[in-house]
Amino acid sequence: MSVDLAAVRRIAHLARIGVSEAEIPHLQHEINAILAFVEALGEVDVEGVEPMTSVTPMRLPMRDDVVTDGEIAAKVLANAPLTEDGFFLVPKVIE
Amino acid sequence: MTVQTGNAKLLKGATGDWETVIGLEVHAQVTSRAKLFSGASTEFGGEPNTHVSLVDAAMPGMLPVINRECVAQAVRTGLALKAQINKRSTFDRKNYFYPDLPQGYQISQYKSPIVGEGEIQVDLTPDYAIRVGIERLHLEQDAGKSLHDQSPTMSFVDLNRSGVALMEIVSKPDLRSADEAKAYVGKLRTILRYIGSCDGDMEKGSLRADVNVSVRRPGEPLGTRCEIKNVNSIRFIGQAIDTEARRQIEIIEDGGTIQQETRLFDPARGETRSMRSKEEAHDYRYFPDPDLLPLELDGEWIDALAAFLPELPDAKKARLIADYGLSAYDAAVIVAERETADFFESAVNHGGAQRDAKAVANWLMGDLSAQANAQGVGVADAGLSAASLATLVDLICEGVISGKIAKDLLVMLLGPDRGADPRALVEARGLRQVTDTGAIDAAVGAVIAANPDKAEQARAKPGMLGWFVGQVMKATGGKANPQAVSDALKTRLGL
Numbered sequence A: 001m002s003v004d005l006a007a008v009r010r011i012a013h014l015a016r017i018g019v020s021e022a023e024i025p026h027l028q029h030e031i032n033a034i035l036a037f038v039e040a041l042g043e044v045d046v047e048g049v050e051p052m053t054s055v056t057p058m059r060l061p062m063r064d065d066v067v068t069d070g071e072i073a074a075k076v077l078a079n080a081p082l083t084e085d086g087f088f089l090v091p092k093v094i095e
Numbered sequence B: 001m002t003v004q005t006g007n008a009k010l011l012k013g014a015t016g017d018w019e020t021v022i023g024l025e026v027h028a029q030v031t032s033r034a035k036l037f038s039g040a041s042t043e044f045g046g047e048p049n050t051h052v053s054l055v056d057a058a059m060p061g062m063l064p065v066i067n068r069e070c071v072a073q074a075v076r077t078g079l080a081l082k083a084q085i086n087k088r089s090t091f092d093r094k095n096y097f098y099p100d101l102p103q104g105y106q107i108s109q110y111k112s113p114i115v116g117e118g119e120i121q122v123d124l125t126p127d128y129a130i131r132v133g134i135e136r137l138h139l140e141q142d143a144g145k146s147l148h149d150q151s152p153t154m155s156f157v158d159l160n161r162s163g164v165a166l167m168e169i170v171s172k173p174d175l176r177s178a179d180e181a182k183a184y185v186g187k188l189r190t191i192l193r194y195i196g197s198c199d200g201d202m203e204k205g206s207l208r209a210d211v212n213v214s215v216r217r218p219g220e221p222l223g224t225r226c227e228i229k230n231v232n233s234i235r236f237i238g239q240a241i242d243t244e245a246r247r248q249i250e251i252i253e254d255g256g257t258i259q260q261e262t263r264l265f266d267p268a269r270g271e272t273r274s275m276r277s278k279e280e281a282h283d284y285r286y287f288p289d290p291d292l293l294p295l296e297l298d299g300e301w302i303d304a305l306a307a308f309l310p311e312l313p314d315a316k317k318a319r320l321i322a323d324y325g326l327s328a329y330d331a332a333v334i335v336a337e338r339e340t341a342d343f344f345e346s347a348v349n350h351g352g353a354q355r356d357a358k359a360v361a362n363w364l365m366g367d368l369s370a371q372a373n374a375q376g377v378g379v380a381d382a383g384l385s386a387a388s389l390a391t392l393v394d395l396i397c398e399g400v401i402s403g404k405i406a407k408d409l410l411v412m413l414l415g416p417d418r419g420a421d422p423r424a425l426v427e428a429r430g431l432r433q434v435t436d437t438g439a440i441d442a443a444v445g446a447v448i449a450a451n452p453d454k455a456e457q458a459r460a461k462p463g464m465l466g467w468f469v470g471q472v473m474k475a476t477g478g479k480a481n482p483q484a485v486s487d488a489l490k491t492r493l494g495l
Helices: A005-014 A023-045 A071-078 B067-078 B176-193 B234-253 B300-307 B313-325 B328-335 B338-352 B358-376 B386-396 B403-414 B422-428 B437-450 B450-459 B464-473 B481-492
Strands: A087-091 B002-004 B011-013 B016-029 B090-093 B103-108 B119-123 B128-141 B145-147 B153-156 B165-171 B207-216 B226-231 B264-268 B271-274
Touching: A005 A023, B002 B090, B002 B207, B011 B234, B016 B234, B067 B128, B067 B165, B067 B176, B067 B300, B090 B128, B103 B128, B119 B176, B128 B176, B176 B234, B176 B271, B176 B313, B176 B481, B207 B234, B234 B264, B313 B338, B313 B358, B328 B338, B328 B358, B338 B358, B338 B386, B358 B386, B358 B403, B386 B403, B386 B422, B403 B422, B437 B450, B437 B464, B437 B481, B450 B464, B450 B481, B464 B481
Parallel strands: B002 B128, B226 B264
Antiparallel strands: A087 B153, B011 B016, B016 B165, B016 B207, B090 B103, B119 B128, B128 B165, B145 B153, B207 B226, B264 B271
16 A cells, blocks of 8 residues: 555645645655555454454443533633633634 | 335426435434533533533543443433444544544544444324334534634634534435425434433434435436535424425436535525535544444343333334324324323323323313413423313313313413312302303393394304304303203204
8 A cells, every 4th residue: 555645635634734745755755654564464364353452451441420520611721822701712714 | 004115205307206315314412411421511501611621622641431321322222213232332533623623533433333223113194104214323422612703703612512422323315205304303303302312402402413315216226415414403404305305306407417515504595505615524534543442232231221211102102092092193292292191191090090081182282282382391391280181171071161161271270370279270260160051041041132133043044053152151251051052042043
């Protein structure tokens, strides 16, 4: 598997990462090197092997349906560059 | 009852008939106290950003821990939809950027949902129903809310909804008209409300739908579909489908082709329009959420949830018909809300003796329902207890009051005399109907004597009788038994 220049531009755009046109060939080379590295895994025969989802033998822990958190608006908003009346303010987005 | 899948309700185009094919993705907010993956409250309408934990705000290092009750609600819903419950399901990240999605992804279930295929029976008329297949149900997080009208340059973001649990319920493309789609959402809402997994409050956004619409010539393969996003009322779902089907038919008949795309329904203009901005966002780059292990359920736990499911609407409707002799129509109206059905049964069985179920149903669906609608509440919350409705029906059956007086009595019981005992109120206000034939005959005689001309006309035109009944009722303060009045009039006038 490998990516072409258009795919690199698209991935960058979807990830909202600004990449200059000059950087793209270099990134393409790096991504393809990573893909080639991972591709080595394809040589392992995993027929009939359950996908491993965790390195620890445990089940998904669950919580009771009790309100134990929240009411910390000041903390939630503390790092926001701009707030008003308890809202985050962001540059206007219009559908 | 006739039950079948997808009855063709064809639309007439300029060049022939068209069939509309509809599938719905309903987003139902799970009823729970805390959010899907955090301990923050789900309560509606708090001050902005107060029902938010650091998990919901996606602060670095925060990890999601799933709420057991949200899982239980999804399983209950799956059971009520007669659906496959998957004992193993997984969570995936759906990646997109929007200011009210602080994680940059929504935790959802993509490849392995918690609930698989199921089915709903949707009654279209009392004796005609369709079966609608359920494709899947999965759990996912809601996003926050953006307000765009507070400032010319900024959007305001409130994360109170962020992380609230949603069930996305996907139907198969089994619906063939706007009416069928509306009935399907209505039935789904009823089921969710019965089991208490979603309050179904569309005004608060607890239930909203993405509507997939395509058209085809009858018998042909499926056409290209368009998805109308986020329609938030049953009425608008119907309008959006009709509008979109018409738009597609026109394009194809003019020689064009349908572009698969996401559209928005604008109820004010009665049109759907393209949301081009959403197009490339469709590349969500799903991948398994590394923060969450697979969700594994025990068979015993599922069985326990099944054992505590309430009687569901279809079963209740069948029982009301069998046990109380209700018509299919009356039973369907009464079971639409669980509270109404409970109220009906309490009233019919009040005091241990079963009274005239049809009479109770008529009062419930007639005057009481009208009064409740005027107040904007359900019949069970209009202010009349089931016991009082039972007494009111008893008073009529015993001949103590007429139906006409009962209507007035109901208004008193819902208004100035709220909470009063109907029987005591009848005595206190002297509402007991006059059945004494002597007294009624005297009143009839007086009215005839006062209107000799009209009496003469009535002898020739018996249709005039109604006018006389009205006059006598007026003269007796509405308390005379109307049947007795009519009988006395006929005798006196020789009809």
